[in-house]
Amino acid sequence: MxxxxxxxxxxxxxxxxxxxxxxxxxxxxxxxxxxxxxxxxxxxxxxxxxxxxxxxxxxxxxxxxxxxxxxxxxxxxxxxxxxxxxxxxxxxxxxxxxxxxxxxxxxxxxxxxxxxxxxxxxxxxxxxxxxxxxxxxxxxxxxxxxxxxxxxxxxxxxxxxxxxxxxxxxxxxxxxxxxxxxxxxxxxxxxxxxxxxxxxxxxxxxxxxxxxxxxxxxxxxxxxxxxxxxxxxxxxxxxxxxxxxxxxxxxxxxxxxxxxxxxxxxMQGDSGIPAPQPIESVAFLEIAVEPNDLAPLRELLSALGMACVGRHHTLNAERWAAGDVNLVLNTESSFTGRVPGRDATAVTAIGLRVGNAYEAFKRADKLGYEIVEPEEVGASHRMSALRNVDGSLSYIIDDSQLSRTWDREFPLERQPVPQGSLVDIDHISVALSYHDYLSLMLQYRAIFQLEVTPSFDVTDPRGLIQSQVLQNGNGRFRLALNASASPDTASNRFVRQYGGSGVHHIALSTTSMRDTSTALHKAKTPVLPIPSNYYRDLAARFDLPAQTHAWMQEHHILFDQDSHGDFHQLYTQPNHKAFFIELVQREGYQGLGAPNAFVRVTAQQRLEADLLASDSNADTGERPA
Known part of the structure; x- marks a missing residue:
């Protein structure tokens, strides 16, 4: 053929x-x-x-x-x-x-x-x-x-x-x-x-x-x-x-x-193309950090129970970790290269842990995907990557490579990884143009062994957002793709504001939302305010203990339930970063909290309008009404 x-x-x-x-x-x-x-x-x-x-x-x-x-x-x-x-x-x-x-x-x-x-x-x-x-x-x-x-x-x-x-x-x-x-x-x-x-x-x-x-x-x-x-x-x-x-x-x-x-x-037996590799988990996320955002981001991660467990041996880059969560904060563009046209604090690379990185790259090459070698981005590490449609990188690594990377690249001020309530990256959500949505869908499904959920619509105050989730068999890897035909939905405003498609938010998994929310509260970390009407509706829909309901409302925690179990969500404020962090506690629950999406995006748009008004007033010297 x-x-x-x-x-x-x-x-x-x-x-x-x-x-x-x-x-x-x-x-x-x-x-x-x-x-x-x-x-x-x-x-x-x-x-x-x-x-x-x-x-x-x-x-x-x-x-x-x-x-x-x-x-x-x-x-x-x-x-x-x-x-x-x-x-x-x-x-x-x-x-x-x-x-x-x-x-x-x-x-x-x-x-x-x-x-x-x-x-x-x-x-x-x-x-x-x-x-x-x-x-x-x-x-x-x-x-x-x-x-x-x-x-x-x-x-x-x-x-x-x-x-x-x-x-x-x-x-x-x-x-x-x-x-x-x-x-x-x-x-x-x-x-x-x-x-x-x-x-x-x-x-x-x-x-x-x-x-x-x-x-x-x-x-x-x-x-x-x-x-x-x-x-x-x-x-x-x-x-x-x-x-x-x-x-x-x-x-x-x-x-x-x-x-x-x-x-x-x-898909045919004589192709000579290796079988797709399952993604086992997200090994790390690399974040290009604008200098003014570094201190606030450190404070947020500290409040979540993460710690700086190593510094890069030559660059201004830090490894922050807790449980199986690893974030690399990088203030130098030479580490992996910033996404072209994007100058905000943003996720620029994803580390994907697979069983056999060599076989995954061999398949990617046979399918015609661009492989980026370390020397092409001026990196001292030995990890190869795929170039994503948004310009970011997806590193494909296995356990032996990952261990060597941490030992060799981040040997300074080494500390033990904290083992607290923060345990893993639950999912990554990406905002895309519709064309990029289909391109990234094809890339991940072509190279990796992933299941895909049926697409569904997320209601936004300014339109509908089409969403679809790619996930591995055990649920440790979830990638949510979001695109919209309406120009002013949350996903399209992200694409327009930050110079193209990219990671919109990172969901971190906690074993105790009470401990996590209390820590954020004590650290005076701003979270996304949820209106009281949401909690009146919550009381009508779910048979929750009064104390639990009061705790959720006080800490702005969202809740959902399916036939498999309960789900708690808490969102931080983006504060001018290209992404925000979501905290989730999953007790058998299978979804991503879609019934709460309308409340969340409405609250984010309200907060965004308030921040713009505040910035405008600061520029003119006026006080907000």
Missing amino acids: YSSIATVCLSGSLEEKVDAIAQAGFEGLELFENDLTAFAGTPREAGELIRSRGLKLVTLQPFRDFEGLQGRARERAFDRAEHKFDLMEELGTDLLMACSTVHPDALPGISRAADDFFELGERAAKRKLRVAYEALAWGRHIHDYRDSWEVVRRAAHPHVGLVLDTFHIFSRQTELGTIGRIPGDHIFLVQTADAPRLSMDHLSWSRHYRCFPGQGELQMDKFMAMLEETRYDGPLSHEIFNDVFRMGHSDQTARDGLRSYHLLRS
Whole structure:
């Protein structure tokens, strides 16, 4: 098989799309006819443009509403086909992709359709062309690949073959077993698309929510296993209709598309790509700290029970730790390199602990991801990293590397790691543009063995935030991805204010929220104020002891409960940093406290407005009203 992508997947003009597809490294492309119609040159020039970039023109598509017609309408359908054949000869491609009819006058009948395609095959053969037939999920009479295969089988023409499209197959929840019994030389084209699982009509679902394999929730691995049984050896081509892709950067979309192609190939036994590595935990977070923020951040971490347990041997960098929580505070950009364009105190690197770092990097390299070596960022450590879509780094390390890193890099003023109520990093929450959301989703799911939760909406006072969680099997690694189409939601304000996507907040796990909140209170650490109406509602929803309820309200602690157990949350104030810290106590609870999100983001927006007003008044010398 070889890589291909349909021009409909990308934004821009035909020239821009072809350049992006070629630069990403694809071998072929499908030409969506709208892109040809809008092209200023001739079809011959369009074909030459594609070939000049080293690309094979796989097919012209789509050819619609062909089969099942009568009389003049049938004659007109064949006339249209001849016109498409003229275009194909000028373009320099031999394959026309025809999709099952939605024409209101089309008659049913597999034999009728097979007769039509036999005649079309005869006409195509005279020009040394071919036709590939696809079952649309919303086709009038044929919407099942098993029926389109029966049409092709009965047509029994060497110039007529089958299209398999994963979206149309999965959206109809069609069984996959029949695929393995189709001869590969009768399949002329395989189109791939993933999608979130949604309850809506097939056409709307297809036109707006398709995504690359690895970004959705369909069982692409099972499809690829069945496809391998056919011994198909043609183009494996993405066909994605997605509003985000149409608005995004074509080069980023194309790069993600090729990585997704490699992910699909890795699902087959002959790929030579190592298996995905499970992430065992977050080994550390590296924070680039603005000088004015260093003292307050130290005070906050001290109040949480963390301590500085080592200093870097050459740089102004400190290791702060408690339990299994490790934070590196770095005031020098040379340590790993700050995220480009971001000058606030922010998370610039994540350390991901895996069983075998070498195998993880080997897989990442095979899938086409950028690997950053230590010398490229002027670091003295020996850890390699992945470059994330937001410019930050994800270090992939195993236990032996981690131990050496702490011993070698932070040997000064070594102290024992405190073992108190703060025990681990519960989850990391990332705010992203929608395009970056899909890119980061693909990166983590392609390289690592992670489970993905169904996407859900978080209500923000200024819109909805789409959220989805990637997690490992034991729950020690959770990465929450958040994106919004509304410009003024909390996630989009973060992206706008801090120069792009990045870590929005860090959730630390405590075994005793009472001890943690008391320590913060004694240290006079400002926490996010929660309105009293929340606690009135809490009393109505949960049967909590009066003393517990009063303690929660006094310390601004949020609460939720599911069938597995209880969940407590407490938020610090960001105070001009690009991130804030959340404290959680999890007693079997499985989620991230989504029912409390609206209260939390509303409180944060209120606090943000108050801080802006305070800063403005300080600049003008006025007192707040």
